[in-house]
Structure formats: structure tokens, C-alpha cells
Amino acid sequence: MLSIKSIVHGTCLDLSSEGKGIVKINNDVIFCDGLFIGEEADIEIEYIRSKVYYGKIKKLYKLSKDRIQPLCKICTACGGCQFQQLAYPAQLEFKRNRVYQAFKKIAHLDNIIVDNTVGMDSPYYYRNKVQMPLGLDKNNKVIYGMYRNKTHKLIQVDNCNIANNKTEKIFKTIAILMDSFHILPYDEDKRSGIIRHVLIKTSNCYDEIMVVFVVNVENFKSQRNFINELLKQCPEITTIVENINSRDTNVILGEKEKILYGKGYIKDEICDLKFKISASSFFQVNPLQTEKLYNIAINKLNLNKEETLLDAYSGVGTIGLIASKYCKNVISVELNKSAHIDGIKNAKENNINNVYFVNNDASEYLYKDSNQIDALIMDPPRKGSNEKFLQAIIDKKIKKIVYISCNPETLARDVNYLKTYYDILSITPVDMFPMTSHVETIVGLILKN
Numbered sequence: 213m214l215s216i217k218s219i220v221h222g223t224c225l226d227l228s229s230e231g232k233g234i235v236k237i238n239n240d241v242i243f244c245d246g247l248f249i250g251e252e253a254d255i256e257i258e259y260i261r262s263k264v265y266y267g268k269i270k271k272l273y274k275l276s277k278d279r280i281q282p283l284c285k286i287c288t289a290c291g292g293c294q295f296q297q298l299a300y301p302a303q304l305e306f307k308r309n310r311v312y313q314a315f316k317k318i319a320h321l322d323n324i325i326v327d328n329t330v331g332m333d334s335p336y337y338y339r340n341k342v343q344m345p346l347g348l349d350k351n352n353k354v355i356y357g358m359y360r361n362k363t364h365k366l367i368q369v370d371n372c373n374i375a376n377n378k379t380e381k382i383f384k385t386i387a388i389l390m391d392s393f394h395i396l397p398y399d400e401d402k403r404s405g406i407i408r409h410v411l412i413k414t415s416n417c418y419d420e421i422m423v424v425f426v427v428n429v430e431n432f433k434s435q436r437n438f439i440n441e442l443l444k445q446c447p448e449i450t451t452i453v454e455n456i457n458s459r460d461t462n463v464i465l466g467e468k469e470k471i472l473y474g475k476g477y478i479k480d481e482i483c484d485l486k487f488k489i490s491a492s493s494f495f496q497v498n499p500l501q502t503e504k505l506y507n508i509a510i511n512k513l514n515l516n517k518e519e520t521l522l523d524a525y526s527g528v529g530t531i532g533l534i535a536s537k538y539c540k541n542v543i544s545v546e547l548n549k550s551a552h553i554d555g556i557k558n559a560k561e562n563n564i565n566n567v568y569f570v571n572n573d574a575s576e577y578l579y580k581d582s583n584q585i586d587a588l589i590m591d592p593p594r595k596g597s598n599e600k601f602l603q604a605i606i607d608k609k610i611k612k613i614v615y616i617s618c619n620p621e622t623l624a625r626d627v628n629y630l631k632t633y634y635d636i637l638s639i640t641p642v643d644m645f646p647m648t649s650h651v652e653t654i655v656g657l658i659l660k661n
């Protein structure tokens with residue numbers, strides 16, 4: 213039996229779906245961050261969960277040929293990325309294999325082919341949305357960053373190499389101004405302080421940047437002067453929103469919002485259409501890969517002008533609006549009210565008249581809907597879809613489905629539900645999140661005869 217702080221020596225046999233190295237010693241399984249297949253190391257046990265040990269590398273003896281010198285100086289401490297030290301081609305292969313294993317183990321499909329992961333030419337500085345919690349350092353100066361792996365201890369992140377590089381100066385300026393205006397970051401333990409998170413969204417195609425302050429209390433002291441000074445020092449910011457979250461929760465955004473400056477949203481372009489993105493609306497985080505993702509997904513549907521497409525879990529309407537020129541009409545279903553409203557405005561802005569927007573739960577809608585649906589694009593959140601939605605697909609005998617997912621395990625679970633009635637045409641992983649173990653997957657399905 214191993215104990216916390218004990219040191220074991222072992223070889224990495226595989227990587228877990230979260231990108232941790234797997235080491236087996238007798239009957240014990242140890243997950244180790246930053247250890248890659250074939251590498252040999254001394255590992256210090258840090259914590260134990262459900263009889264599985266979690267450790268960190270103490271000393272490396274044998275290095276993988278895929279290990280690289282990381283660009284990020286804090287990657288072994290920060291909980292944001294798992295693969296800063298793994299060569300990019302090996303990251304892409306890990307993702308292909310993660311999807312393959314999920315389909316094999318969870319959907320019980322053996323003879324499947326998973327395409328090579330669609331990667332980026334330059335896999336850094338891609339994130340258009342960066343959110344960081346705030347805290348105080350030893351000298352009571354405001355810091356911002358990421359939580360140390362599996363803890364709530366904040367690590368200062370000065371230069372995050374997966375974040376859009378326009379965000380760095382803004383985060384720095386906010387921290388300095390908070391110190392000079394005596395605005396305290398929120399302290400979870402004491403439940404006191406003002407600013408909990410800062411969220412920055414950047415546009416890829418326009419010079420537009422949104423800053424969202426997630427605050428514990430509305431209208432904090434010196435707010436106007438603080439905002440004016442921030443705008444003076446960072447004139448590139450085009451809108452500022454205050455989001456009020458006074459609940460004792462890990463959920464970042466609260467429900468109430470107030471525009472402090474500008475329009476309250478930014479615009480961006482994907483596949484030649486313009487989109488309005490507000491603070492709480494979902495928008496894909498990697499703009500270059502999003503174009504590839506959407507084009508591959510829409511091509512897989514092979515739409516024609518007679519067909520009605522259902523775009524379920526549609527966010528601000530992106531995929532449906534882009535697909536609308538290839539089919540008769542689109543029904544776009546989204547639960548989040550502000551994303552739904554953004555979708556309607558996006559259709560107007562792009563002069564598109566054949567997309568109908570429904571603000572409802574996707575399962576509730578499909579279950580009751582009496583329209584003829586010829587094709588379906590579904591892109592649910594990480595937890596996947598549910599039986600009600602999947603059964604409604606089967607009952608309605610929808611001919612063609614493209615399922616987009618950021619979680620291969622829930623995707624495979626849902627495909628397992630559909631597989632008696634549907635054949636898989638193709639499975640394509642797309643790397644929307646370089647340097648991390650996350651992967652987006654597009655699956656094409658067709659109704660069996």
C-alpha cells in the first residue's frame with residue numbers, strides 16, 4: 213500500500229483520457245502528470261482518490277522522443293495545459309487514439325476508422341476567450357492566473373501561450389489598477405472582496421475586445437474611476453460588462469449583467485458571416501479551427517435545397533446560419549436566452565431569412581416537434597445529449613446526423629444508443645485545444661435501410 217509522499221519508480225505504459233501518464237506497480241495504478249509513454253521516472257505520490265494514486269515526477273530517467281522543451285515556464289505547476297512538453301504531432305495522435313478508444317470501449321465498436329486529427333499550423337496563442345480568477349500574493353498585491361493542478365491555489369500567469377496575445381497587457385493593467393484603487397479580489401474562504409474573475413473575449417476579424425468583471429457585489433466603490441482609468445490605459449477595449457455572481461459556487465458567471473461601457477458584445481466573422489457574441493453566449497474558442505470544424509461538419513451532411521436541417525444546441529446560431537445556403541431551411545434550437553437572441557440578430561445582420569430560432573430545451577423541442585426534419589447537426593455541451601433527445605431522433609427516423617462533441621466519452625455513449633438504427637460514416641477529430649488533452653470530434657451518421 214502506497215502512502216502520500218512515498219516515492220515509487222516506474223515506467224509509463226499509456227496515457228489516460230485526461231493526458232496523465234499511467235504507471236502500474238504490482239496491482240496499484242498511478243496517474244502522473246507530464247509523464248509520457250515509455251518514460252521512466254521516480255514519482256512522488258501526492259493524493260489518492262478511489263484507490264487510484266496521483267503523483268508528480270521527482271526524477272526522470274528515460275525520456276520519450278516526443279518530449280520537447282516547453283515554451284511555458286509554469287506548465288508543470290499550472291492546471292491549464294497537459295501537453296506543453298509533448299511534440300505537436302504526438303498530441304494529435306493522442307487525440308485520434310483517445311477518440312478511437314472511446315468508441316471501442318464505450319460504443320463497443322471494434323472495426324472503426326478514426327481519421328487523423330485535423331491540427332493547426334501554429335498551435336499557440338489561439339484562445340479568443342480567457343478567464344482568470346484573481347487573488348493576492350504574499351505581499352498582498354493582486355495576482356491573476358490559473359489554479360495549481362487539483363487545488364484552489366492560484367499561480368500567477370504572466371504570459372499564457374495559448375491565450376490571444378492581446379489579453380496579456382489588459383490582465384496586467386487590471387491587476388495594477390486594482391492595487392491602486394484598493395479593489396480587493398474575492399476570497400472564497402472568507403467570502404469577502406469584490407472581483408472574482410476577469411473574462412476577456414477577443415475578436416479574430418475585428419479590432420474588438422470585451423472585458424467582463426465577474427463581481428461579488430454590484431457597483432463597487434470607485435468603479436467609474438477604475439473603469440475610466442482602465443480605458444485610458446487600454447483603449448483597445450471596446451466594451452466592458454459587469455456580471456454579478458454573489459453565490460457560493462464554482463460556476464463562474466452569475467445571471468445578472470450590466471453594461472459598463474460600449475455595446476455589451478463583440479462581433480466576429482466565421483466562414484464569411486458576422487456573429488455577435490455577448491458575455492454569456494457560447495462561441496467556439498479557437499477561431500481558425502472553428503472554420504475547419506464547421507466546414508467539415510457541413511460537408512459531411514451533404515445537404516440539398518429540398519431539406520430541412522435542425523441545428524440543435526445551436527449557441528448563437530453559427531452552424532445553422534452557415535449551412536442555411538445549402539438547404540431549404542434551418543431550425544435552430546438553443547436553451548440560453550441571450551445566445552438565442554444573438555442568433556436572431558445574427559440572421560438579420562447577415563440577411564438570412566430561412567433560419568427559425570427556438571429558445572427551448574433541445575429534447576423538449578424535438579420530442580414535441582411535428583416538422584419534417586431531414587438532417588440534424590447536434591453540438592451539445594460536455595455532458596452530451598440525453599435519452600429523450602436520442603430516442604426522438606430514432607422515432608422521427610431523421611436520415612442524416614452530424615454529431616459534434618468536445619467529449620469523446622459522452623459522444624461514444626450517445627452513438628452507442630443510436631448504433632442499432634444508424635451507420636457511422638466517418639469520425640474526424642479536430643484539434644480545437646492544442647497543448648491540452650481536449651479534443652473536438654465530428655461524427656457522420658446515416659439511417660440504416
Ligand SMILES: C[S@@+](CC[C@H](N)C(=O)[O-])C[C@H]1O[C@@H](n2cnc3c(N)ncnc32)[C@H](O)[C@@H]1O
Pocket residue numbers: 494495496524525526527528529530531545546547548551572573574575591592593594
Ligand atoms: C458546445 S455549445 C455549441 C454551440 C454552437 N453549436 C457553436 O458551435 O457555437 C453547446 C450549446 O448548447 C446549449 N445548451 C445546453 N443545454 C441545452 C439544452 N438542453 N437544449 C438546448 N441547448 C442547450 C448551450 O447553451 C450552448 O450554447
